[in-house]
Amino acid sequence: MVTSPVVTWLQDVWPQYRWQDADVHEACFHDVAVRAPDVVGRVSCHGEQTERVQREHRVLELLGDVQLPYDLPRPLSGVVSRSGRTGMLTSFVAGEHRPGIDWEAASTQIGNALVAFAQVTPEQWTDRLPEPRSWCGGRRWSELVHERLLPRLAPDLQLLATTVIADVLEAEKAAGVTQFVHGDFGPHNILWSGDQIVGILDLDHACLGDPAIDAASLISYYGAERVSQIVDHDVLDRAMIHRASLTLQLATAADLLGDTGLRDHALGNFGSRSRDGTLHDPGGWQPDRHSRTQRR
Structure with missing residues (x-):
């Protein structure tokens, strides 16, 4: 069994969780390891992106006080940069x-x-x-x-x-x-x-x-x-x-x-x-602040 690089990184940084059981997803800018129902690891996939991940961490902290009728991920750790990656832990969101x-x-x-x-x-x-x-x-x-x-x-x-x-x-x-x-x-x-x-x-x-x-x-x-x-x-x-x-x-x-x-x-x-002709809309509609008559 081949271990994902993000799992190896998370095991090194936060060994208290069984990351080998995590469900790993690759995105454009992050690798995400979901260890339901306990924790989620979000790790940069373009080297140490400390500033980017810190900004995302601040947003999650801030939104902890926002009243929305939905569950949002909450930060469970600080931001860690190590061995060419930067990551943080967030809460698991059920659904x-x-x-x-x-x-x-x-x-x-x-x-x-x-x-x-x-x-x-x-x-x-x-x-x-x-x-x-x-x-x-x-x-x-x-x-x-x-x-x-x-x-x-x-x-x-x-x-x-x-x-x-x-x-x-x-x-x-x-x-x-x-x-x-x-x-x-x-x-x-x-x-x-x-x-x-x-x-x-x-x-x-x-x-x-x-x-x-x-x-x-x-x-x-x-x-x-x-x-x-x-x-x-x-x-x-x-x-x-x-x-x-x-x-x-x-x-x-x-x-x-x-x-x-x-x-x-x-x-x-x-x-x-x-x-x-789909730059503005997959169906070909075009923005027109005055009327809809020119839209296809």
């Missing part, structure tokens, strides 16, 4: 993972979750939550795309990427509202019991920002036409603008970590979605 759940089964509960996010009152900690896109450069994201990604794109895609970035920044200024945002809200990060959402995972991208950011993630899974049933017109338009930038965000984060394979995959998706 059934249904990443392929269909819209009809999920829409009411997902809509309720968006309302719950909007009702979080952040007066005590607005200056402590990360800014939008902290995981891929934060305020420097636009600059990083121009410096590091545009030279890798064909001229027509360079122009398109510049427009996409400008549209995102303009949409955020026009939003007129900031609130708690999960940042990667979709069925892959939701846990269920029966027909109820009971837990929400992976708050790595959580921030204080435009609620359309969460709607953008939902568009990638369910399409703008369906998401229009649970958000208003203006949020939907901004969500499609945000959705057009998601591949550029992923490519920027990957480039910062030196993951050229993931970066180039994300840039390839940016180009293919542009050619297919």
Whole structure:
């Protein structure tokens, strides 16, 4: 039996848990070892990412005081950097993972979750939550795309990427509202019991920002036409603008970590979605702040 490298690392750092029995999952930026029902280990997979993991740890600490009708992971350790990796322990969140759940089964509960996010009152900690896109450069994201990604794109895609970035920044200024945002809200990060959402995972991208950011993630899974049933017109338009930038965000984060394979995959998706007319929405809808008549 071959032992996963993340299991070996966790056994060295936190030997009090039987990590050899853990269920290991590989993600873009972390390896996750789930030792139900006791503990979860989250370990960087791009070397020692101390700053990144510390930011995620701070968010989980902060959200411990937030009143949401769902279980969230809580930090159970500090952040440890050792032997080329950085990790932390979090609490186990119970529930059934249904990443392929269909819209009809999920829409009411997902809509309720968006309302719950909007009702979080952040007066005590607005200056402590990360800014939008902290995981891929934060305020420097636009600059990083121009410096590091545009030279890798064909001229027509360079122009398109510049427009996409400008549209995102303009949409955020026009939003007129900031609130708690999960940042990667979709069925892959939701846990269920029966027909109820009971837990929400992976708050790595959580921030204080435009609620359309969460709607953008939902568009990638369910399409703008369906998401229009649970958000208003203006949020939907901004969500499609945000959705057009998601591949550029992923490519920027990957480039910062030196993951050229993931970066180039994300840039390839940016180009293919542009050619297919699906950059803003898998179904081809386009943002239009004035009417829906021009949407396909």
